[in-house]
Amino acid sequence: MSTPSRAALHTRTPNIDIVDLRVKDPGEGEVLIRMGASGVCGSDRHVLDGEWKMPSPTVMGHEGAGVAVSVGAGVTSVTPGDHVILAWFAPCLKCQACAEGKTWVCTGSHSETGLLPNGTSAMTREDETVYPYLGIGSMSEYTLVPEQAAIAVPREVPFDVACLIGCSVATGFGAVVNDAAVPPGRSAVVIGAGGVGLSIIMSLHLAGATPIIAIDVTDEALELARSFGATHTFKANSDTARHVKEVTDMGADFAFEAIGRPASIAEMPGYLKRGGTAVVVGLPSGEHPVPIDALALAEHGQRLVGSNYGSTVPRRDFPLLASLYLSGKLPVDRLIKRRVPLEEVDTAFEALRTGAYGRSVIVF
Structure with a gap:
C-alpha cells in the first residue's frame, strides 16, 4: 500500500517539476507524515545549482513539520495525530558516535543517501525510485521517515515556525549554545x-x-x-x-x-x-x-x-526550541517573509538566489 503525494522533484536542471508520486506506508520503526510546511533553505539551492551531488531524481526539502498520520511496528515516541518536526540527519543510534551522545556526527546514518535505514527509498514515481533529500523530502505533501527523525512538539507551534526549528534555527542556536x-x-x-x-x-x-x-x-x-x-x-x-x-x-x-x-x-x-x-x-x-x-x-x-547542525540532538533540542518560541524568547515567526504554495517553489528559490532578506516557507 502507498499514499499519493504531490511533490517538488529535481532531476538534472536548476528547475523543479511538480509531480505526482507515491509514498510507502510505514514499516517497522517508520512514521508517515502529512506535511504542514517546508522551509526553502540554502542547502537545497546547493543541490539545485549543481554544487552538491545527491542521488537523483531528488524530492527537494529538508526543513519540515507536519502531522503523524500512521506509525509502523515498534514506534513508541510518536503517535498518530502528533505534530512533529523532522530532523534532516537521522542518527542510527547504534554507532560509537551515537553511543557517546554525538548523534550529529553519526557514522551509520542513511540520510545523505536519501534512503531509509533499511536501505530502501520511501518514494516512487510510477516504476522509478526517487530520493527524498536527506531522507526527508519535505517539499512533498506526504513523506516517510524513521522514528528518530520525527520529533513530537506542542500543537501550539505553527507548522511554518516548526519547520524552521528543524534546520536553520537549530543550527544557529546550537552554534551559539552547544559549539561556542x-x-x-x-x-x-x-x-x-x-x-x-x-x-x-x-x-x-x-x-x-x-x-x-x-x-x-x-x-x-x-x-x-x-x-x-x-x-x-x-x-x-x-x-x-x-x-x-x-x-x-x-x-x-x-x-x-x-x-x-x-x-x-x-x-x-x-x-x-x-x-x-x-x-x-x-x-x-x-x-x-x-x-x-x-x-x-x-x-x-x-x-x-x-559547527555541524549546531551539534543538535533533535530529541533534546527541538522541544526546547519550541518552548522558547512559545514563551516569546525566540521570535522565529519574524524570520518568515514569504509564504508560498508548493506550485511557487521556483519563485521562492529565485528569491533565495537574489539575496532577498528573511525566509520563504512552503505551506501545504
Whole structure:
C-alpha cells in the first residue's frame, strides 16, 4: 500500500517539476507524515545549482513539520495525530558516535543517501525510485521517515515556525549554545544575516552576548538583524574588520560565519581578539579551499570550530526550541517573509538566489 503525494522533484536542471508520486506506508520503526510546511533553505539551492551531488531524481526539502498520520511496528515516541518536526540527519543510534551522545556526527546514518535505514527509498514515481533529500523530502505533501527523525512538539507551534526549528534555527542556536558556549557579556560578530545568521543573532541575544555585530551586504538584511538583537551593523567591505575592532576595542570574542563563502570564512580570525573563537556554520560548496593563516591562528591563540547542525540532538533540542518560541524568547515567526504554495517553489528559490532578506516557507 502507498499514499499519493504531490511533490517538488529535481532531476538534472536548476528547475523543479511538480509531480505526482507515491509514498510507502510505514514499516517497522517508520512514521508517515502529512506535511504542514517546508522551509526553502540554502542547502537545497546547493543541490539545485549543481554544487552538491545527491542521488537523483531528488524530492527537494529538508526543513519540515507536519502531522503523524500512521506509525509502523515498534514506534513508541510518536503517535498518530502528533505534530512533529523532522530532523534532516537521522542518527542510527547504534554507532560509537551515537553511543557517546554525538548523534550529529553519526557514522551509520542513511540520510545523505536519501534512503531509509533499511536501505530502501520511501518514494516512487510510477516504476522509478526517487530520493527524498536527506531522507526527508519535505517539499512533498506526504513523506516517510524513521522514528528518530520525527520529533513530537506542542500543537501550539505553527507548522511554518516548526519547520524552521528543524534546520536553520537549530543550527544557529546550537552554534551559539552547544559549539561556542557563549557566556553572557561576551562580544560576537555574525557574518551573513540570512536564516541561519539571524538565528545565531537571536540566540546570542538570548545568551546575553554584547555587543552583537551583524555583517551583510544589504540594508534590508541588516535592518532585520537589528530587530533580532544586533547592537551594531556594518556593510561588508574592506573597512569591516576595522569597524569591528573599534566597537570591541581589540576584537570580538566570537565570530560566526553563516554563509559558507570561503573568503568570509578566511576573514573571521581578523575580526577576533587574541584567544577568540571563530565558528564555521555556513557550508561552502566544497569546490574552493579556504585559505587560513595557520601561523597567525596559533600565535594569537585563536580557535577555529566547525559547527555541524549546531551539534543538535533533535530529541533534546527541538522541544526546547519550541518552548522558547512559545514563551516569546525566540521570535522565529519574524524570520518568515514569504509564504508560498508548493506550485511557487521556483519563485521562492529565485528569491533565495537574489539575496532577498528573511525566509520563504512552503505551506501545504
